[in-house]
Amino acid sequence: MKSIQTLIRVGTVAAAASIAFSSHAADPIRIGVAVGLSGANSVVAPAVVQSSQLAVDQINAGGGILGRQIQLEIVDDASGAIGAQKAFDTLVFEKKVDAVIAMETSAARNAALPVIARGKVPYIYTSFYEGRSCNNWMYVNGWVPEQQVAPVVNYFIKAKNAKTYFLVGSDYSFGRGMLDFTKKYIEQNGGKVVGEEYLPMDGSDWTAVVSKIRSVKPDALISATAGGAPNVSLAKQLKGAGLNLPYGNLAIDEGTAKTMGDVATGLFMSASYLTSIDTPENKKFVGDLGKKFGGDLKTPNELSEPQFEAFHLYKAAVEKAGSTDSAKVIKALGEVSFNGPRGPVSMNKSRHTPLSMRLGQVQSDGSIKILETFANVDPGAQCPNIK
Amino acid sequence: MVLLLDLLTTASMLFVVTAGLMMIFGVMKIVNFAHGALLTMGGYAAFVVTQLQLSPWLSWPLAFATGVVVGAAVEYFIVRPLYKRPLDAILATWGLGIVIGQLIVMAFGREVKFADTPLQGTWAILGVDYSAYRLLLIPVAFGLCALLSGLLNGTRFGVKTRAVIMNEELASGLGIHSGRIRFITFSLGAGLGTLAGTLITPLSSVDPGMGLPWLVSAFMLVMVSGHSMLSLMLTCLVFGTCQVLVSTYASPVLGGMTLALLAALTLRIRPEGFARG
Numbered sequence: 001m002k003s004i005q006t007l008i009r010v011g012t013v014a015a016a017a018s019i020a021f022s023s024h025a026a027d028p029i030r031i032g033v034a035v036g037l038s039g040a041n042s043v044v045a046p047a048v049v050q051s052s053q054l055a056v057d058q059i060n061a062g063g064g065i066l067g068r069q070i071q072l073e074i075v076d077d078a079s080g081a082i083g084a085q086k087a088f089d090t091l092v093f094e095k096k097v098d099a100v101i102a103m104e105t106s107a108a109r110n111a112a113l114p115v116i117a118r119g120k121v122p123y124i125y126t127s128f129y130e131g132r133s134c135n136n137w138m139y140v141n142g143w144v145p146e147q148q149v150a151p152v153v154n155y156f157i158k159a160k161n162a163k164t165y166f167l168v169g170s171d172y173s174f175g176r177g178m179l180d181f182t183k184k185y186i187e188q189n190g191g192k193v194v195g196e197e198y199l200p201m202d203g204s205d206w207t208a209v210v211s212k213i214r215s216v217k218p219d220a221l222i223s224a225t226a227g228g229a230p231n232v233s234l235a236k237q238l239k240g241a242g243l244n245l246p247y248g249n250l251a252i253d254e255g256t257a258k259t260m261g262d263v264a265t266g267l268f269m270s271a272s273y274l275t276s277i278d279t280p281e282n283k284k285f286v287g288d289l290g291k292k293f294g295g296d297l298k299t300p301n302e303l304s305e306p307q308f309e310a311f312h313l314y315k316a317a318v319e320k321a322g323s324t325d326s327a328k329v330i331k332a333l334g335e336v337s338f339n340g341p342r343g344p345v346s347m348n349k350s351r352h353t354p355l356s357m358r359l360g361q362v363q364s365d366g367s368i369k370i371l372e373t374f375a376n377v378d379p380g381a382q383c384p385n386i387k
Numbered sequence: 388m389v390l391l392l393d394l395l396t397t398a399s400m401l402f403v404v405t406a407g408l409m410m411i412f413g414v415m416k417i418v419n420f421a422h423g424a425l426l427t428m429g430g431y432a433a434f435v436v437t438q439l440q441l442s443p444w445l446s447w448p449l450a451f452a453t454g455v456v457v458g459a460a461v462e463y464f465i466v467r468p469l470y471k472r473p474l475d476a477i478l479a480t481w482g483l484g485i486v487i488g489q490l491i492v493m494a495f496g497r498e499v500k501f502a503d504t505p506l507q508g509t510w511a512i513l514g515v516d517y518s519a520y521r522l523l524l525i526p527v528a529f530g531l532c533a534l535l536s537g538l539l540n541g542t543r544f545g546v547k548t549r550a551v552i553m554n555e556e557l558a559s560g561l562g563i564h565s566g567r568i569r570f571i572t573f574s575l576g577a578g579l580g581t582l583a584g585t586l587i588t589p590l591s592s593v594d595p596g597m598g599l600p601w602l603v604s605a606f607m608l609v610m611v612s613g614h615s616m617l618s619l620m621l622t623c624l625v626f627g628t629c630q631v632l633v634s635t636y637a638s639p640v641l642g643g644m645t646l647a648l649l650a651a652l653t654l655r656i657r658p659e660g661f662a663r664g
């Protein structure tokens with residue numbers, strides 16, 4: 001009698017254990033996404049969330065990663081440094097995510113990196129930025145100035161025979177950083193910068209700048225303003241003043257260019273991702289998004305596409321490493337590649353990613369025509385001290 | 388030459404965005420901090436007109452009418468009980484500005500919008516091709532100045548308004564309906580605010596935050612100028628000139644601070660204001 005009871009008891013324990021074990025095996029992999037659902041980034045955030053959801057759906061439908069489903073943890077970072085710190089704290093220490101995939105402003109990224117380092121969680125940074133941010137736990141798949149500036153300047157030199165340049169920016173780290181690099185690049189290539197002007201970030205009165213451009217008569221104009229509003233006011237005032245010199249904008253996204261209508265017509269921009277990229281991978285990406293979100297679809301952009309890509313890169317890395325162990329995944333992230341909407345990408349250059357850059361020109365109907373594709377543009381030695 | 392046109396057009400722009408605030412402050416001693424949101428509303432009025440594919444010129448009357456209606460409602464429900472508490476009125480109008488801003492976000496989203504420009508291209512004047520729309524702003528500003536001065540100094544309404552400004556109780560005793568005067572003035576000021584928002588749209592972007600930088604400039608200008616529209620015009624000319632000169636010969640970043648700096652200096656040296664007799 002007693003032995004039977006023991007047997008039952010042992011059996012129960014064994015069964016329970018096996019249930020626990022199997023449930024452990026099927027434990028989802030949690031991936032954290034911190035994104036600016038409120039604040040300045042809330043314009044792009046919905047597209048970023050959608051491409052994250054699409055990537056997760058695709059991976060889960062294909063059997064997950066190492067047989068485990070992915071669970072998405074989306075947290076609002078309020079588009080700022082303090083919000084990002086809280087959001088990353090929540091993701092890393094409370095939700096105990098296996099990885100974080102997120103775009104951030106530069107200030108917010110810098111605030112979040114110590115949290116990532118303390119929690120030892122792999123982090124894929126999916127935003128373009130001014131470069132040279134390095135951390136053992138971080139990889140970057142957005143562009144840096146080395147990749148973004150060259151197509152525009154090269155094209156102006158070659159096709160427009162431009163020798164003198166005027167640079168205009170908003171007075172903050174991205175604007176100054178981009179134009180510092182642009183200036184160096186122009187001078188290295190035999191051009192001359194004849195004027196460089198900045199306006200405060202919220203400035204909208206470009207009167208003096210426009211008059212200076214008119215009096216200096218440069219061959220070409222390149223701007224790096226804060227996204228959105230300053231782009232529009234600058235373009236309107238340039239057009240109003242009747243200036244129509246070749247104009248390259250380093251800080252405009254496809255969506256803003258579209259809403260600007262005829263003011264943006266003829267504008268040159270450089271991007272790693274444009275919706276008009278003519279590859280089966282991009283067509284599938286845009287088509288799948290359309291199928292999943294229908295009328296609520298937010299146009300994918302330079303921030304949301306790398307987000308999508310990063311999930312697939314993480315999947316490849318975990319599969320290569322054979323586990324979600326942070327150190328192993330970090331090693332593998334620099335070795336794997338994914339053939340996505342932007343073409344094959346691999347974060348194998350000093351924690352950054354060689355990218356195919358597209359030079360686009362805004363057409364009168366608001367669409368962006370790709371004039372030239374510069375394959376495999378090297379980001380340079382961004383983080384020489386990280387192996 | 389270009390510099391002269393830059394000066395004149397900048398001063399005109401400053402006057403246009405400040406006139407509505409001046410109207411309300413001059414008569415009621417209340418700083419309407421919802422002015423920035425009213426400017427934004429004007430921008431969206433232009434956007435709506437573009438969406439409806441109407442002539443962009445229609446955005447001017449539409450914006451003015453919208454502003455008057457909103458101003459009337461705001462005066463009746465929010466500002467009226469606060470005339471004796473100007474500090475509370477600042478708080479209330481500031482909060483109202485936030486509410487209007489959020490309503491705009493809910494209705495139109497946060498993205499930058501685009502509105503058609505009534506007047507495009509350039510005019511050749513005195514040997515330079517200058518933005519036609521900016522040139523148009525010069526007569527608009529001076530016309531507005533003349534119109535408002537005429538209204539306040541040359542009409543029955545103006546006399547009553549000044550009576551209310553000087554001694555409200557006495558004015559009421561003489562049978563002037565001071566409440567109605569305030570109501571009309573506030574509505575008119577709000578209408579001028581939204582009209583200004585539409586007027587600056589061809590030079591700026593339409594987004595929920597478009598009015599805020601202008602509100603700061605307008606506030607400074609109202610603080611340092613006197614009570615009359617003419618003194619406001621004079622202040623705009625002098626301060627606008629300084630702003631353009633600093634932007635042109637020093638740096639636009641410093642140019643952006645010129646207004647605030649000058650305003651602070653002026654009030655330090657002449658607490659009664661720049662153009663006040």
